[in-house]
Amino acid sequence: MSQHAEGSYYIPHGTKWPIVGSLGMITMLASAANWMNGSSTAQWTFWLGLAIIIFMMFGWFGTVIRESESGMYNAQVDGSFRLGMSWFIYSEVMFFAVFFGALFYARALVVPWLGGEGTGAITNEHLWQGYLSVWPTNGPANIGGEFETIPAFGIPFINTLILLTSGLTVTLAHHALKHENRGLLVMWLAATVVLGFTFVWFQIGEYHEAYTELGLTLGSGIYGATFFMLTGFHGMHVTLGAIMLTVIMFRSIKGHFKPRNHFAFEAVAWYWHFVDVVWLGLFIFVYAL
Amino acid sequence: MSTEISYTDIDDVHDDHEDHDHKPTGFLNRWLFTTNHKDIGTLYLGFSLLMFLIGGAMAMVIRAELFMPGLQLVEPDFFNQMTTMHALVMVFGAVMPAWVGFANWLIPMMIGAPDMALPRMNNWSFWILPFAFTMLLSTLFMDSGGPAAGWTLYPPLVLQTGTSFAFVVFAVHMMGISSIMGSINIIATIFNMRAPGMTLLRMPMFVWTWLITAFLLIAVMPVLAGAVTMLLTDHFFGTNFFNAAGGGDPVMFQHIFWFFGHPEVYIMILPAFGVISEILPTFSRKPLFGYASMVYATATIAFLSFIVWAHHMFTVGMPLQGELFFMYATMLISVPTGVKVFNWVSTMWQGSMTFETPMLFAIGFVVLFTIGGLSGLMLAITAADFQYHDTYFVVAHFHYVLVPGAVFALMAATYYWLPKFSGNMYSEKWGKIHFWLSAIFVNVLFFPQHYLGLAGMPRRIPDYSPQFADFNMISSIGGFAFGATQLIFVGVVLHCVFRSKVKATAGVWESSRGLEWTLQSPPAYHSFTTPPEVTHNMLRHAE
Numbered sequence: 001m002s003q004h005a006e007g008s009y010y011i012p013h014g015t016k017w018p019i020v021g022s023l024g025m026i027t028m029l030a031s032a033a034n035w036m037n038g039s040s041t042a043q044w045t046f047w048l049g050l051a052i053i054i055f056m057m058f059g060w061f062g063t064v065i066r067e068s069e070s071g072m073y074n075a076q077v078d079g080s081f082r083l084g085m086s087w088f089i090y091s092e093v094m095f096f097a098v099f100f101g102a103l104f105y106a107r108a109l110v111v112p113w114l115g116g117e118g119t120g121a122i123t124n125e126h127l128w129q130g131y132l133s134v135w136p137t138n139g140p141a142n143i144g145g146e147f148e149t150i151p152a153f154g155i156p157f158i159n160t161l162i163l164l165t166s167g168l169t170v171t172l173a174h175h176a177l178k179h180e181n182r183g184l185l186v187m188w189l190a191a192t193v194v195l196g197f198t199f200v201w202f203q204i205g206e207y208h209e210a211y212t213e214l215g216l217t218l219g220s221g222i223y224g225a226t227f228f229m230l231t232g233f234h235g236m237h238v239t240l241g242a243i244m245l246t247v248i249m250f251r252s253i254k255g256h257f258k259p260r261n262h263f264a265f266e267a268v269a270w271y272w273h274f275v276d277v278v279w280l281g282l283f284i285f286v287y288a289l
Numbered sequence: 290m291s292t293e294i295s296y297t298d299i300d301d302v303h304d305d306h307e308d309h310d311h312k313p314t315g316f317l318n319r320w321l322f323t324t325n326h327k328d329i330g331t332l333y334l335g336f337s338l339l340m341f342l343i344g345g346a347m348a349m350v351i352r353a354e355l356f357m358p359g360l361q362l363v364e365p366d367f368f369n370q371m372t373t374m375h376a377l378v379m380v381f382g383a384v385m386p387a388w389v390g391f392a393n394w395l396i397p398m399m400i401g402a403p404d405m406a407l408p409r410m411n412n413w414s415f416w417i418l419p420f421a422f423t424m425l426l427s428t429l430f431m432d433s434g435g436p437a438a439g440w441t442l443y444p445p446l447v448l449q450t451g452t453s454f455a456f457v458v459f460a461v462h463m464m465g466i467s468s469i470m471g472s473i474n475i476i477a478t479i480f481n482m483r484a485p486g487m488t489l490l491r492m493p494m495f496v497w498t499w500l501i502t503a504f505l506l507i508a509v510m511p512v513l514a515g516a517v518t519m520l521l522t523d524h525f526f527g528t529n530f531f532n533a534a535g536g537g538d539p540v541m542f543q544h545i546f547w548f549f550g551h552p553e554v555y556i557m558i559l560p561a562f563g564v565i566s567e568i569l570p571t572f573s574r575k576p577l578f579g580y581a582s583m584v585y586a587t588a589t590i591a592f593l594s595f596i597v598w599a600h601h602m603f604t605v606g607m608p609l610q611g612e613l614f615f616m617y618a619t620m621l622i623s624v625p626t627g628v629k630v631f632n633w634v635s636t637m638w639q640g641s642m643t644f645e646t647p648m649l650f651a652i653g654f655v656v657l658f659t660i661g662g663l664s665g666l667m668l669a670i671t672a673a674d675f676q677y678h679d680t681y682f683v684v685a686h687f688h689y690v691l692v693p694g695a696v697f698a699l700m701a702a703t704y705y706w707l708p709k710f711s712g713n714m715y716s717e718k719w720g721k722i723h724f725w726l727s728a729i730f731v732n733v734l735f736f737p738q739h740y741l742g743l744a745g746m747p748r749r750i751p752d753y754s755p756q757f758a759d760f761n762m763i764s765s766i767g768g769f770a771f772g773a774t775q776l777i778f779v780g781v782v783l784h785c786v787f788r789s790k791v792k793a794t795a796g797v798w799e800s801s802r803g804l805e806w807t808l809q810s811p812p813a814y815h816s817f818t819t820p821p822e823v824t825h826n827m828l829r830h831a832e
Contacts, residue, residue, distance in 0.1 A: 011404060011815060014313050014322035018413030025463060026420040033455035036525045060409070076481060080406035083477035091469050091507045098515030098545060102530060110538040118608065123533070139536030143529055219527035222536035229522065 010072050017060035024052030061247075068264070069256060078263050085267040089274050092237070096278050099233065103226040103285060107135055110222070114140055138221025147215040147224070152287035155206050159199050160283050163238075166195035167276045170245070170269050178259050182252070189249040192272070196242030203235045230286055237275045244268045312814050321416070324408035325814060326393045327710070332415050333390030334703075338779070340382030340422065341696075345772050347375035352734075352768035358755050368751035369437035370429065376440035380557065381464045382422050384691070387699050388560040389414075389471045392499050394710060396475060398805035398812060399493045401484025401821040406477035414470035421463035428453035428460075439749060441546055442517065444531040444539050448524050455525070458517045465510040472503035472510075479503075484804070486823030490581065493803055493828070497584050498563030501591045505552045505559075508595075513549040516542060540605050547598035555594045558690060559587060561658075561698030562629060565651050567803070568705050569633055572648035573640025574800040579632040586625035586632075593622045603674045612671045619669035623662065630659055645798070646720030650701035653693060653728050661689030664739065679749075682742025688735045693728070700727070700778065707785055708793035712811035715785035723781060726774040733767025802828055 028049025034042035067073065073081075115133025116124030124131060128140035138144050150156060173188035207228075210216040218228045248268050251257065257265055313319050323329060350371045354362045363371070393411065397404055405411045428435040433451025436442070442457075450457070479492070479500050492500075520542070522528040529535025531542045562583075570577045577583065599607060599615040607615075633655050642648070664686040668674055677683060700723075708714050737760035742748075746757045753761065793810040804821055805812075 012324050012408055014318050015324055015409045015412060016322050018409065018416050019321055021413055022416045022420050025417065025466075026424060029459035029463065030424060030456065033459055036455045036521075037452055079481045080477045083480055084407055084410070084473050087473045087476055087507055088469075091473075091511045094508050095511035095515055098512050101545065101548075102515075102519065102541060105541050105544065106536060106538070110533075110541065111536055113538075114533065114536065127533075137536045139529060139532070139534050141534035143532070143535035144527075217527075218522070219529070221529050225519075225522070225528035225530050225535070225537065229519070229528065 010067070010074070010077055015060075015063075017056050017063070020059070021053060021056040024049050024056055027052060065251070065256070065264070078261070081263050081267070085270060089270060092274065096230075096233065096281075099226065099230045100281065100285065103230065106222045106226065111135060111137055136223040138223055142221075144217055144220035144224055145215055147217070147220045149216065149223070149227075150206055150210060150214065150287065152283065155202050156283055156287045159202050160279065162195050162199045162202070163276050163279050166192045166199070167273055169195065170272050174265065174269060177252070177257055177262060177265060180259050182255070186249060186252050189245060189252055193242055193245045193249055196238060196245060196272075200235060200239050200242065203231065203238075227286060230282055234275065234278055234282055237278070241268070241272050241275050244271060322412070324404075324412055326397050326405045326408070326411065326816070327812070327814065329405075329411050329415050330390045330393030330395075331710075333386045333393060333418075336415070336418060337383045337385075337387035337390060338782070340378050340386070341775070342779070343426070344375050344378035344383055345775060347371045347378065348768065349772050351375065352765040354751050355753070355761050356765040357762065358753050358758050360752055363751070365751045366434060366437055369439075369749065370435040372749050373436045373438065373440050374425075374429065377425060377436075378422070379691075380440065380553070381461075382418070382425075384557045384695050384699070385468065386415075386418060388499070388502070388557070389468075389475075391495075391560065391564070391699075391702055391706070392471075392475050395706065395805060396478055396496055396499060397482065398808060398816045399496050399803060400479065400482060400487050401804050401817050401823060402478065402482035403815045403817050405474050406481050407474045410470050411474050414467045414474065417463050417467040417470075421460045421467065424456050424463070425460035428456050431456070441543075441550070442520060443546075444520060444523065444542050447520060448531075455521065458521045461517045462514055465514045468506050468510045472506040475499055475503040476507075484817065484820045484823055487804075490584065491823065491825070491828055493563075494566035494577065494580070494583055495560065495563035498559040498566075498587050501587050502556050502559045505556050505591055505594065509549040509552045509556075512545060513553075516545040516549065519545075540602070543602045543605060544599065547601045548595070550601065551598040552591070552594040554687070554690070555590060557695045558658075559590070561654065561695045562587065564698045564702045564705070565633060565654050566629075568647050568651040568701055569636045569655075571705075571798050571801050572645060572651070573637045573642050575636055575640040577632070578635035578638075579628070582628055583632055586628040589625040590622060593618060593625070597622065600669055600671075600674070603671050604678045616669055616671045620666065623666055626662055630655065630662075643799075645704075646715075646717060646724055647701045647705035649721065649724040649728075650697050650704065653724065654697045654701065657693030657697065657728075657731070658690055661686055661691075661694055664689065677742060679747055680742035681738040681746045681748055684748050685735050685738035685742055688738070692735065693731050697727070697731075700724075703778075703782065705798075706805075707782065708797045709805060709808075709810050709812070711786045711789075712793055712809075713785050713789035714791040714793050714797075715781050715789065719777060719781045719784075723774060723777045726777070727771060730767045730771035730774060734764055734771050735767070737761075737764045737767075 026049070028046055031042040031044075031046035031049055035046055112118070112133045114123060114128055114131055116131075117133060131140035136147075136149050138147065169188045169192045173185050173192065176182075176184035176188055216224055216227070218224050220227075245268055248265055251264070256262075312325075313323065319328060320332065323332075350363060351368065354360075354368055393405065396402075425435075431452045433453050435453050436447065436450050436457045438447035438450060447454070479496060483492070519528065519530040523530050523532065523537075529537045531537050531539045533539070566577055566583055597615055597619045599611060600619045603612060603615070637652075644652075664682070668677055668683065668686055704715060704720055741757050741760050741764070744757065746753055746761075795809050796806045797810060798806075804817075804823070804827065807821065807827070808816060
């Protein structure tokens with residue numbers, strides 16, 4: 001893979017990583033499909049596919065990091081990267097918007113209609129007589145059995161404080177980077193990583209409590225579905241963000257990034273603020289209201 | 290925006306490279322590992338042509354079964370697999386990748402850039418697709434057969450799909466990832482790689498329409514991903530998103546799906562608008578009429594596409610206020626679309642028109658797409674839609690906007706730019722034969738379906754009442770002839786690329802304007818190694 005750039009426009013000449021990524025992707029997803037269909041061996045090829053994807057990420061990002069650190073990228077490449085990351089986050093916003101949309105639609109329309117509201121809705125008379133529109137609900141058939149919800153002002157509130165604090169610490173790290181204070185940079189990044197993984201740890205504990213003590217599962221009707229899919233996808237994003245922060249931290253320890261040139265750091269910081277904002281939406285609409 | 294880049298450095302660097310044109314050597318290097326916008330564009334276009342033929346073969350099965358009343362050729366379940374797969378293959382495998390292919394080839398050349406902004410990701414966004422479609426098409430060979438619930442994947446029916454279900458969901462995920470990466474690349478290229486002087490309101494219409502299309506794609510592909518993810522968890526992991534007994538609602542899927550689905554139809558047609566806006570001025574020898582209004586109309590259509598989705602589901606039982614809102618919002622779309630059609634007609638008005646193959650397809654587009662637009666206006670009327678819903682009238686409508694609409698625009702674009710891409714002229718005689726046969730048989734194929742629909746023939750059913758026999762037979766004959774005609778297209782393309790002895794000039798067409806025509810045919814491997822000076826008289830649409 002020869003690159004042609006000397007402080008000017010860079011044109012990477014060929015890359016093998018995308019095809020590796022595609023092979024990993026189809027291995028993982030075809031195996032996941034077989035696994036869901038009950039194959040006993042598919043889970044091993046699933047993990048193989050995931051391993052190929054992780055291998056691809058190491059290789060691809062490694063190449064980009066080496067090129068970046070050797071000064072091959074000019075301001076225009078930096079601009080392309082910034083646009084790329086911004087629009088990627090926009091796509092992520094839309095992905096979460098679907099699940100928020102499902103939550104709002106269910107709460108504002110479906111459950112009231114099942115409860116007999118609205119002029120055209122007669123399901124309450126014919127199909128689910130006597131079902132009262134309430135939230136939370138697992139539906140007129142009481143699917144998944146009785147359950148309790150997680151109170152907002154317990155672990156979720158602590159997790160809100162944790163994520164908001166981590167948004168502050170990553171900003172402090174950014175300031176330290178801009179002022180060439182390597183020690184503070186690493187320290188604040190480490191604090192952000194710790195806060196991130198603490199959030200995930202608390203979330204796992206919350207799920208454990210939901211499943212073992214509250215009777216709240218993924219199968220608890222529409223409430224369980226929206227609750228676990230929203231918080232679950234968010235939790236995955238926090239985990240990914242925390243791994244990204246860890247990478248950035250080790251790169252900072254190795255002396256990467258310059259005060260005026262550190263796109264990867266900023267990309268991770270943007271991503272972290274994005275998962276932070278999503279959490280605020282979750283805290284308000286899933287837990288508090 | 291890009292003034293500080295010294296393009297000449299590229300030439301210096303490349304001097305030490307062995308190959309003058311600095312194409313990578315070896316098949317794998319050239320095609321599998323490529324980061325070049327032209328090679329990736331060629332891959333996209335070749336892939337979409339293959340998918341066009343596969344999806345077309347499925348359509349032939351459908352039309353053969355519908356040739357006569359009664360069940361004769363295929364099992365009803367296989368018929369349903371064909372309607373489902375035909376749509377998925379044509380939408381995600383043929384039309385969308387073809388537009389991304391043209392975007393790859395043309396956008397860097399049109400805005401004066403050496404390549405796309407993110408060349409490695411460009412490779413990945415293409416190379417996901419062959420894997421995604423291998424997975425999708427492989428479902429036809431599974432014990433349960435392929436998906437048969439329609440491309441709209443409505444629950445609860447789609448949840449009865451057997452072994453193939455998860456494969457279909459994951460194939461859709463992969464197509465979405467590919468589309469999102471391709472769109473991010475296009476947006477980054479347009480915002481970040483324009484030559485000095487190429488201001489936003491100097492960009493060619495094809496660049497503008499793709500910019501807006503890419504915005505739509507990034508907005509709605511994640512929505513489709515979310516929708517099919519909910520189907521997956523409803524099927525395998527016990528969620529109740531679409532199960533009323535658990536407090537969910539199957540209608541919610543339709544809302545989510547069409548929030549994706551309606552912008553999706555504009556994703557397929559907006560680049561076509563751009564192509565037509567490039568071709569009509571060239572062969573009318575006049576500037577595009579109303580360039581700025583074309584840009585604003587495109588943006589308006591894109592905005593409106595987000596607030597009209599429920600017109601696909603008028604009969605599902607929505608509150609009256611909802612039906613009225615979606616009816617009026619849908620009708621509003623005819624305003625910016627009308628602006629476009631009138632601008633195209635005004636562009637041709639009093640022009641010195643000639644009728645080479647691209648122009649024929651472009652004029653065919655304007656006339657026949659407008660028929661599809663008008664039947665869309667009929668469908669928008671809520672009260673009337675209760676009669677049309679799920680009939681062949683709907684099939685006729687969306688095939689008019691997609692076949693003589695999007696596909697004709699793709700044909701026009703191919704004839705218009707293939708000499709630029711390949712350096713050879715195609716056979717004008719066979720191009721014209723291809724056009725006239727296509728234009729005649731597309732109407733024989735789809736126009737009778739309007740009458741079938743108005744008379745009440747439902748879509749997606751392999752058998753029908755004998756009263757529908759005549760029009761179905763006409764439609765099927767049109768279908769077979771239209772399908773066979775497309776083999777001419779394949780022949781013309783292959784002949785042009787590999788056999789044609791007639792070399793294309795840089796301008797190709799007498800009156801072509803725009804940066805891509807300033808490059809030799811075929812252009813150098815990296816389009817602009819020195820930034821072109823963009824002056825207003827280089828551009829067709831400049832004031």
